[in-house]
Amino acid sequence: MSARRTGIGLRPQANPQVEAWIRQGDGAAVSKGDLYSARLTLDVTPALRARIKVAAFTQDITVAEMLRGLLEREYPEPSS
Template identity: 75%
Template sequence: MSTKLTRPKRVGIGARPPANPHAEAWIRQGDAATVQKADLYTARLTLDITPALRARIKVSAFTQGVTVAELLRGMLEREFPPENTP
């Protein structure tokens, strides 16, 4: 009994569809937000904290609907307002 192998048909890839200008603008809008954030926050601060404290911070940020970075920046801004700078 012989088994005949058949090659699958080749499917050509068509031309790329035209870009949706609304989608392109939405994508570029995200790039602009990243650039603005990078301009505002240029220093990195590293802290060693316990896993339990990290978990509490993450839960608090989640329940407030913000990122951990946003939560901590807000806390630091309240604790160290600009008028306290030397």
């Protein structure tokens, strides 16, 4: 067998008009990254994780939505 490698070619030149159109979108869509730009990671026991997942499921929401709501209630924006 030969140990010959085939290289990957250069990335094609981007078309600025196409790139701008892709980034523009339809103007109405907002991605999660636009709303939530920080990620929080914490370790929990498997039993607690299961209880959290069941609670979210019974409320018909995602775990992330449920925990964001809980954190917003617990740590509201300071009043000015």
